[in-house]
Amino acid sequence: MTSIALKHFIGLRHTTPETNSVTLPKTLSATVETRRARGINAAKTSPKITGRNLRVAVIGSGPAGGSAAETLAKGGIETFLIERKMDNCKPCGGAIPLCMVGEFDLPLDIIDRRVTKMKMISPSNVAVNIGQTLKPHEYIGMVRREILDAYLRDRAATAGATVINGLFLKMDLPSSPTAPYVLHYTDYNTKTGGAGEKKTMEVDAVIGADGANSRVAKSINAGDYEYAIAFQERIRIPDEKMKYYENLAEMYVGDDVSPDFYGWVFPKCDHVAVGTGTVTHKTDIKKFQLATRIRAQDKITGGKIIRVEAHPIPEHPRPRRLLDRAALVGDAAGYVTKCSGEGIYFAAKSGRMCAEAIVEGSENGKRMVEEKDLRKYLEVWDKTYWPTYKVLDILQKVFYRSNPAREAFVEMCADEYVQKMTFDSYLYKKVAPGNPIEDLKLAVNTIGSLVRANALRREMDKLTV
Ligand SMILES: Cc1cc2nc3c(=O)[nH]c(=O)nc-3n(C[C@H](O)[C@H](O)[C@H](O)COP(=O)(O)OP(=O)(O)OC[C@H]3O[C@@H](n4cnc5c(N)ncnc54)[C@H](O)[C@@H]3O)c2cc1C
Numbered sequence: 001m002t003s004i005a006l007k008h009f010i011g012l013r014h015t016t017p018e019t020n021s022v023t024l025p026k027t028l029s030a031t032v033e034t035r036r037a038r039g040i041n042a043a044k045t046s047p048k049i050t051g052r053n054l055r056v057a058v059i060g061s062g063p064a065g066g067s068a069a070e071t072l073a074k075g076g077i078e079t080f081l082i083e084r085k086m087d088n089c090k091p092c093g094g095a096i097p098l099c100m101v102g103e104f105d106l107p108l109d110i111i112d113r114r115v116t117k118m119k120m121i122s123p124s125n126v127a128v129n130i131g132q133t134l135k136p137h138e139y140i141g142m143v144r145r146e147i148l149d150a151y152l153r154d155r156a157a158t159a160g161a162t163v164i165n166g167l168f169l170k171m172d173l174p175s176s177p178t179a180p181y182v183l184h185y186t187d188y189n190t191k192t193g194g195a196g197e198k199k200t201m202e203v204d205a206v207i208g209a210d211g212a213n214s215r216v217a218k219s220i221n222a223g224d225y226e227y228a229i230a231f232q233e234r235i236r237i238p239d240e241k242m243k244y245y246e247n248l249a250e251m252y253v254g255d256d257v258s259p260d261f262y263g264w265v266f267p268k269c270d271h272v273a274v275g276t277g278t279v280t281h282k283t284d285i286k287k288f289q290l291a292t293r294i295r296a297q298d299k300i301t302g303g304k305i306i307r308v309e310a311h312p313i314p315e316h317p318r319p320r321r322l323l324d325r326a327a328l329v330g331d332a333a334g335y336v337t338k339c340s341g342e343g344i345y346f347a348a349k350s351g352r353m354c355a356e357a358i359v360e361g362s363e364n365g366k367r368m369v370e371e372k373d374l375r376k377y378l379e380v381w382d383k384t385y386w387p388t389y390k391v392l393d394i395l396q397k398v399f400y401r402s403n404p405a406r407e408a409f410v411e412m413c414a415d416e417y418v419q420k421m422t423f424d425s426y427l428y429k430k431v432a433p434g435n436p437i438e439d440l441k442l443a444v445n446t447i448g449s450l451v452r453a454n455a456l457r458r459e460m461d462k463l464t465v
């Protein structure tokens with residue numbers, strides 16, 4: 001059982017092939033037509049809308065909201081994108097997989113750095129170099145969120161979404177299957193000064209892309225999730241030191257930097273982002289941050305802290321992600337992977353998938369949507385990504401539980417096969433075809449590493465008794 005689990009999480013491979021997931025349609029209407037021609041869709045029962053198109057509000061314009069709004073607007077939906085802070089600097093490491101650049105057609109000039117080397121550093125400061133298996137064109141993108149988010153929001157506006165600088169406060173739920181949602185928000189677009197003006201808006205459906213502290217989630221009584229607190233400092237370091245991080249990122253593991261996560265140094269345009277996170281010891285986060293800085297000190301001394309930031313990271317999906325014609329996406333839904341803390345790609349992807357379900361269900365905005373239309377997004381999402389989340393959950397439980405286990409984890413990272421499988425899965429979010437002999441060798445090596453880790457822990461326990 002363990003070896004089966006290991007086999008999957010080492011390469012982070014999905015048991016569900018990507019081909020079973022939503023294949024992003026070139027034009028959504030074309031997909032609807034093809035499905036109709038094949039007789040796949042049952043006749044729609046929801047009423048046709050006359051005199052206007054379906055109105056959808058997207059709350060929050062991070063990667064989830066920006067990509068949802070763009071897809072909706074392109075699909076013929078009257079789209080409103082409400083963002084409280086247009087220059088929001090989301091606290092974030094900003095690492096994105098290569099496939100996001102292609103799938104979301106991101107221009108290369110919004111990517112600060114292309115990381116091709118990683119150092120995984122163990123509790124005893126053994127550093128393993130990762131990245132030798134990358135092909136010449138492969139890299140991990142490093143972005144600043146204020147740049148990425150603004151880019152996606154502008155693109156949604158160009159596609160036809162109405163962008164509102166406003167704070168969503170709450171919404172009144174519809175009283176019948178065709179009644180509108182009434183959104184209450186503070187509009188900052190007005191000329192009334194900083195306080196803004198209280199307004200209401202009627203829409204047919206709502207996408208909650210308003211992050212970890214989602215008010216849309218509260219409005220639909222979506223329930224809570226466990227969360228990690230992540231802390232990050234942006235540090236401007238001297239140019240000669242920055243050269244070291246030019247295309248290199250570091251990950252530190254150990255009880256000192258976090259009891260259940262990792263510390264990182266990620267390179268940005270003119271600074272490095274140094275951070276860490278924890279679920280279990282939130283009040284000690286500053287202590288862990290200091291330890292991360294100490295571990296990296298010879299490479300960042302002389303640096304100046306230019307920004308300090310912290311934010312919750314969801315640990316698992318909310319108990320409810322959909323109610324009637326309102327759905328949650330991205331962090332609002334709880335789509336961050338354990339172990340790696342990755343959420344940007346999953347936010348953008350879930351925003352797009354949810355919007356596609358609405359476009360398709362409403363036949364490009366001509367019909368009212370129903371809960372079952374939006375539910376298709378959840379079905380596809382869960383089928384496609386549930387194994388990834390599960391695997392990373394197991395990985396975290398096995399390898400982040402003690403320093404000896406972390407030493408074993410870093411040791412395992414030196415294996416070229418592990419590196420290839422892990423990078424392929426991270427960069428492409430696709431099934432990485434395995435090699436049975438290498439899989440077997442890996443399972444044996446992994447068990448060996450874990451046995452050594454346990455033996456080491458027992459020895460250490462004896463010493464501390
Ligand atoms: C310190 C840290 C480091 C991280 N590093 C990485 C990393 O390297 N790679 C990675 O993939 N993921 C990382 N993550 C996770 C990643 O940041 C999130 O998963 C991602 O931002 C989720 O995107 P989102 O669009 O769902 O939500 P968010 O990015 O949180 O966007 C929500 C948006 O909604 C707006 N909003 C909120 N409430 C309202 C309201 N009431 N009215 C109007 N607007 C509202 C906010 O201003 C914001 O713009 C990190 C997280 C943290 C905290």
